[in-house]
Structures are given as structure tokens and as C-alpha cells.
Amino acid sequence: MDQLQKKQIETKRGFTYTYYISPAEKADASKPVLLLAHGWPDNAHMWQWVVPHLLKTKNRLVIPDLLGYGGTSKPTDPKDYEISAMVGDVVEIFKAEKIDSKIIPCGHDWGSYFAQRFYLLNKPLVAGLITLNVALMPPRTDPFDLDAVNAYTEKHIGYPIYAYWELFSDPTGPRDVMDPNLESLYHAIHGSADGVSDDWMMKMFCTRGAIREFVSSGRTDVPLKKFAQDEGFKKAFIDEKKEGGMTAPGCWYRAMRENYHLETERKLKETGFVVEQPYLFIGCTGDAVCRTDAIEVAKGAGMVKDLTVKELESGHWCPFEKPDDVGRIVVEWLGEKGFA
Template identity: 40%
Template sequence: MDELTKKTITTKRGFTYTYYVSPAKSGKPTLLFSHGFPDHAALWEDLATKHLKPAGYGLVIPDLLGYDGTSKPTDPAAYRWDRMTADLCDILDNEGIDKIISVGHDWGSPMAQKVYNYHPERCIGLIQLNVAYGAGPPAGPFKLDDVRPKITELVGYFPQWYWYFFTNPAEGPPISMAHPGSFFDACHDEPEGWMNTLCAKDGLKNWVLQDKTCKRQPYATEELKQDFVARMQRDGFDAPMCWYRATTEGHQYEVDKDLPADRWVVNVPYLFIGGKRDCVCLARYIESPKKMGLLPNFTYEEVDTGHWCMLSKPREIGEIFLKYLGNTF
């Protein structure tokens, strides 16, 4: 991230955020990037520095709450959408940026969406990678035991078995902390390998407990692994896993249920980039919000990757972004 300017800010609710910026040039728009679990701002380095910055696009790339250079509260309520989107608006205000294209991957995908849902006046576009748009308003609190049979019937298996592991504070954080290298390998295994770990009952927990390793995908180098291990041994898994607990413990429902119905309609240009081989965050999930009429300005791109598309196909993702941004804004 050396080509970007690193900054820190204390938000109005008292949390420290670290973020990276590059100003827009020649009237180009600015993109606000939200990474997911268990990443940090550097996830976006290739896309930002090799594709978007040279083309003159403005960039704001934070370490989100719970990660790296940003505060790491362990109360799941701190991760409510209304509160975290307000933090990101504090960053934009600090930079004097009024409007952005909101971009996100993994948990950063709903984060990017909520920036639009809660602050539509700040967004001129929305781009989501791998995790499809979440339709709303919610019918009720999210319960893993309730959604499991429904999703299993829909897709033939339950892609979120690993949520039980992550949302148990007595298991997820300490077990993962004891075996961060094995955890990394499971995340970056060949996409089909997830059927035996993330998508299997106790699959990921047992993999990590046994300290298993695998060949990993080519982008998941030993350097990337060691950087991850060092970061997580320093920072821990408790705060990052609060992103999951904020949903399963009802904090997100309590604020999402009060959003006006029209806030769920994306009245700006919308791009979804789906991973053809992502067996957890299925690209087909985008069909539901489309059919509901929530995405009237919809564009879809599919890439032949698993979950981390910007790492496994960096050039292709860069080309998709530049083409879409050039044609749309």
C-alpha cells in the first residue's frame, strides 16, 4: 500500500480507523472499498494501485472495524450497520469527499451495501464482489437453525456450517488463534475443498483442530500466509468474528428492520461480480433481489474463480472495473 497515503482518524464514537487514500484526478469519481473477513485494507492493493490509481480514480480504503490498524472492540453491538456506516462517513468527511462509489467483498459486500442503504445521498454507485445484494427489509431476526433447512433445500447443502464455529466465542476465536496457519490454508484451499470444511458440519473446526494444511491456490503464497499469521497472532480473532455475531445475536436486525422499504431499492448503477466456483457465497443468490425489483440498474459479471476473485484473477478484475467505470460514470 506504499503508493497510497496512510492516515488515521478517531471517529465520532471514539474508535481509531486506519485508512489509505489517493485523490481523484480529472473529474473521476472516488471509490470507497470495504474488505471482508479475515482480510484488511491491503486486500485491494493490486486493484487500487495497478488499475484504478493510474486511471485517475480516487480511492479510500480503510481497515474496517476489528482489523489491523483499526480499533478492535469485542462487543458485537459495536458492529451494527448504522454505527459502522457512520464511521465510514466520518472518514469521507475528514477527506472532504461528498459522494462515492461503494465497493465491497465478503463481509465488506454487505458493508458497501449498507453505506448505500443508510446513506444513499453519499453513493453514486454500488459494486459487490462474491457476496450478492441482501434483500430487505428482514422478515425477522436471523437464526442459523431457521435458515439452515431453507438454504439446504435451495442449494442442496448448507454453505454456512462454519458460522456455528465462528459465532461460538468459546471455540471460534481461541481455536483459530491456536492454529492460524491451518486456518489460512482452509480459507485458500481450492474452492471445491470448502465442501469438506466451511460447508460441512464441524468441518472447519475439525480441520483447524487437527492443524491440517493443503496445497492452496497459487495466489496464496507463503509470504501472504506468514503475513496473515503474524497479523492474526498480534490482533486475534475475537473482533473479526464479531461481524458474524452481530448478525446471529440480532444487532443487525434491530436496525435493519427500521429502514424504510424504499431504502432497499438501489437507485444508482449496480455491478455484481460473482465467483463461478464460490461454493459458500453463491453467485445465484443475486437472482432473488433482481426478481424483487431491488436492482433496476443491474450489471452482472462472472469470473471463473472461488471466493477471492481479486487475488486469483487480478488482471481480469481490474479490466472489469475499468470497463464498467469508464462506461458508467
């Protein structure tokens, strides 16, 4: 991230966004700009080990701290996290930078949902789409019902895929459970029973009540994955969360569960949901929540015209766990599609 310029903008909604941008003189303006969107509970620095690979291309990089994270405003009303409004905020960054190149949104976790909706809401501006872990999510026409989703997945794949949402989307969960136990939260999300890869995510995220019990008990009795063992990495995580708290990041879950996206989702459904430009999806073998086979639904329904699928032997946080592989795959895909 040292090769990027750190900047800020105040959007029309009155929020301050912090973002990182690579120098224009080192990029080719005829090539698409890469918009990198992080997910929960990270910030722009989630891409820190992927960025060196991307800087070898002629593509300019724009990497924001999304709403609720890092140096960006942290409102605690989930209404502020309505997806078209947040996409609009980031579009303002491109206008302020006077960037008129095409854009390829690339997202991880909630940043993947953001990237997909950025694509759908700004089709004239985009050249392609990249998502990590979270496959293409068709727009909803019915209200989101967490209990119904968990019951459905438990019946059809054997476990409640969003069991952890019972904590993450609880209005008081971040304040009462996560904020007092940040080190335990860190172990819950970056732990692994053998320190490498196993079914820890299944046990912690896809078992009802498991993550609430683990974090509220202040447990740290599980080995960390290799990247998470770095004390500087851990300190940066905990220090940022101490300063800003987990309530704002939790609003990403609340906005979906409380159906603040529904109006936008219905409009997108009406206009047709097809990714016409090249789409790269990177899945991970150790992600019990964001399963690679989910992309087959979109593919089978004809929602993607030019799809490339890659799968890594990694847990959910592949930009941390396998940054070299992520960078290599993205750079190779950009070259194959004539984007780099």
C-alpha cells in the first residue's frame, strides 16, 4: 500500500471516505481501473499483499475503506448502508479523480456483493467483474428472511449456512459481545484447529450459537492460521476495532436482514440480471459459508456469458491466506481478456 496515495473525499451524503489510489502516470488510461472492495470486518488494507502483483499491470487501482470501516465514516443506522447509496458514494470517488476509464469492480466477502451491485448499477462504466468467495447473487424480489434461509440450507446441504448472522446482524451483538472481546473475535474468524486448514469455519460460523458462545466467553484457545499469527497484523486488527467498534460493520448485515436493499434489488430484477462482460470468480475449498458450487446456479441459469472459475485451497480470507495466488490469478485473467 506504500506505493499508493491515501486520499479522502466527502460525499454528497455527508460521509467521509478514505481511499487509496495508484499514480495515473504509471497506468495506461486505455485499460480498466480496478476497484478493490473489501468485506467484513476488514478495510482497504485487506488487499495489501495482493496489491504488489496488481501494480505490475497497467491498470490503475482504487481501493476504498468502505462505509463503516477504517478511515471512512462509521454511521450506526443500517439505513445508511443501502447498497445503491453506497455504490453512489464510491462513484463520486471516480468523478473526483476525473477517471473516465472503464472500471472492473473486484470484491471479497461483502465487498463481493458491493462489486456485483456496482456492476449492475453502472453497466455503462464497467468492463468486467471479479468476485472472491461470494458467487453471483441474483437480485431478490422477496424480503430476506434469515430463519428461512438457514432452514432451507440446513435441509438441502446439511447445515444452516448463515448461523453466524444471528450474532452479526443482532443490533446489540457488536456492542455487547464483540467489542468487549476483540481478541476472541480475532481467534474465531482466523482460527484453525490445526493452525492450517480444517472444518473450523463450519464449526464456528455454521453451527447455531457457536460463535456467540465462543466470543462472549472470551476464548482464545484455538491456533491461528499462519498469517494471523503475525503480531503486527493482529495489533492492527484489534487497534482499529477498538477505535471504531463493531457496530458500524455490523450494519452491513443488518441492512440485508432488515431489507433496506429490497427496493434496489427489485428494480435490478426488473431490468434483467445478466453479467455480459467477462467475470472471474475465485472460490476457496475451506469456505463453508461461501461455497464454490454456488457459481453453478448462476451459470446454469444463464446469468453469466463469459465465466472463469478458479478455486484455491484456502479458508475464507484468501487475500490474507493466499495473496500470491489471488494476485497471480487476477493478473493472468486480466491479460487473457485484454484488460492488462
